[in-house]
Amino acid sequence: MGSPENPLPTPTTTTGTAGLTALLAHPAKAVVALDFDGTLADIVPDPEQARAHPRALPALAALAPHVASIVVITGRPAEVAVRFGGFAGVPGLERLVVLGHYGAERWDAATGTVTAPDPHPGVAAARAELPALLDGLALGQGTWIEEKGQAFAVHTRRATDPQAAFDALRTPLAGLATRHGLVLEPGRMVLELRPPGVDKGVALTRYVDESGAETILYAGDDLGDLPAYTAVDALRANGHPGLLVCSGTEVPELSTRSDLTLPGPAAVADFLAALAEAVSAT
Numbered sequence: 597m598g599s600p601e602n603p604l605p606t607p608t609t610t611t612g613t614a615g616l617t618a619l620l621a622h623p624a625k626a627v628v629a630l631d632f633d634g635t636l637a638d639i640v641p642d643p644e645q646a647r648a649h650p651r652a653l654p655a656l657a658a659l660a661p662h663v664a665s666i667v668v669i670t671g672r673p674a675e676v677a678v679r680f681g682g683f684a685g686v687p688g689l690e691r692l693v694v695l696g697h698y699g700a701e702r703w704d705a706a707t708g709t710v711t712a713p714d715p716h717p718g719v720a721a722a723r724a725e726l727p728a729l730l731d732g733l734a735l736g737q738g739t740w741i742e743e744k745g746q747a748f749a750v751h752t753r754r755a756t757d758p759q760a761a762f763d764a765l766r767t768p769l770a771g772l773a774t775r776h777g778l779v780l781e782p783g784r785m786v787l788e789l790r791p792p793g794v795d796k797g798v799a800l801t802r803y804v805d806e807s808g809a810e811t812i813l814y815a816g817d818d819l820g821d822l823p824a825y826t827a828v829d830a831l832r833a834n835g836h837p838g839l840l841v842c843s844g845t846e847v848p849e850l851s852t853r854s855d856l857t858l859p860g861p862a863a864v865a866d867f868l869a870a871l872a873e874a875v876s877a878t
Contacts (some may be wrong), residue, residue: 604870605856607839611832612855615839618811624661625810625877627801628868629824632670632677633842634817638861639784641754643742645806648681651865657688658872664809665695668794671781671788671820673745674701674710684708697746698790698820700798715746718776724747729768734759747790749783757786783818785847797823804831815841815864816850825853841867 607613630636637646660666666689670677672695678684683692683705692705701712726741726748738755742749751770752761765781765787773780773789781788796816804812812831814824815859828838842854843864851857858864 597790600871602866602873603773604874605858605867607855608857609855612839615811615813615832615837618837619663619839619871619872620878621833622811623878624664625809626663626813627804627807627809628659629803629814630666630816630864631796631816631821631824631843632668632672632681633759634784634861635815635864636681636861637666639817641868643705643751646680648683649861649865651869652861653682653686655865655872656692657686659711659868660688660692660876662875665691665693665803665807667800667803669670669695669699669799669803671698671744671747671749671790672696674703674712674808678703693803694702695799695803697708698794698796700746700791700794701801707723712746713809716778718778719747720790722772722776722778722789725772726750729772733764733768735764739765742786743786744790747788749786749788751786753785762787781820783820788820795823796821797825797827800824800827801831804836810836812836812838814838814840814844817848819849821850822853824851833843 607616608661633646634647636652674694677696694703702711703710736756739752739761741750749775750760755761762785769787770780778789779792812828814828825840828840832838834836840854842857844852844860845851858867
């Protein structure tokens with residue numbers, strides 16, 4: 597499967613093998629769902645500089661016409677993911693959907709528009725308290741805030757000691773989230789505050805129900821992808837074949853649950869290209 601230059605990797609689990617086999621046999625009944633940062637795009641010190649891997653977009657465009665749907669599910673605002681991914685106006689991706697803010701926002705390539713609910717009031721209230729909280733912790737330079745509209749995140753990757761800053765922030769930010777009716781989502785040197793009841797598992801389950809797909813492939817790289825993994829497990833228990841792909845090994849909570857672990861976004865792009873080759877030959 598795939599080509600000699602780019603063979604299709606083999607899952608390491610029986611459930612993953614069954615999911616891949618079902619996808620290859622009936623691609624038109626499959627949803628391919630993907631995280632953005634760390635999966636389609638490399639993790640970089642400044643998230644504003646993140647872009648989809650150069651091989652990702654051609655692979656997605658080659659794969660999309662053969663499957664029921666491709667959906668990107670990300671914690672970023674949908675418009676930002678579309679811009680950084682270069683997804684708009686790409687031949688082959690006319691049916692692409694991007695679910696931003698863990699599914700709270702939706703962008704459809706067919707219309708080029710974003711739909712979103714009103715922001716949770718707790719986000720603005722917590723954001724107003726954040727500068728004083730950070731000043732009180734005296735973490736030094738390098739810790740910074742990413743505004744997401746429906747949420748916000750505090751990054752420590754550029755701090756002098758990223759892990760120490762992350763650890764120092766976790767409990768105070770959890771308290772801030774609780775006071776304002778939000779949830780705290782930890783990631784790779786980032787802590788995000790967002791509204792409750794919104795996660796990638798909920799978004800994925802709703803999208804699969806909407807699409808009527810029978811088979812699900814989900815690829816992610818970080819703790820925020822765990823709810824999507826759990827959703828795929830639940831769908832598999834209900835008779836839907838599924839394949840869980842992990843990009844990288846930095847998050848063992850994810851990689852130990854995956855059916856197929858790839859080294860990072862470049863390998864994910866090559867996997868998607870090999871998958872496109874395989875389904876186009878059926």
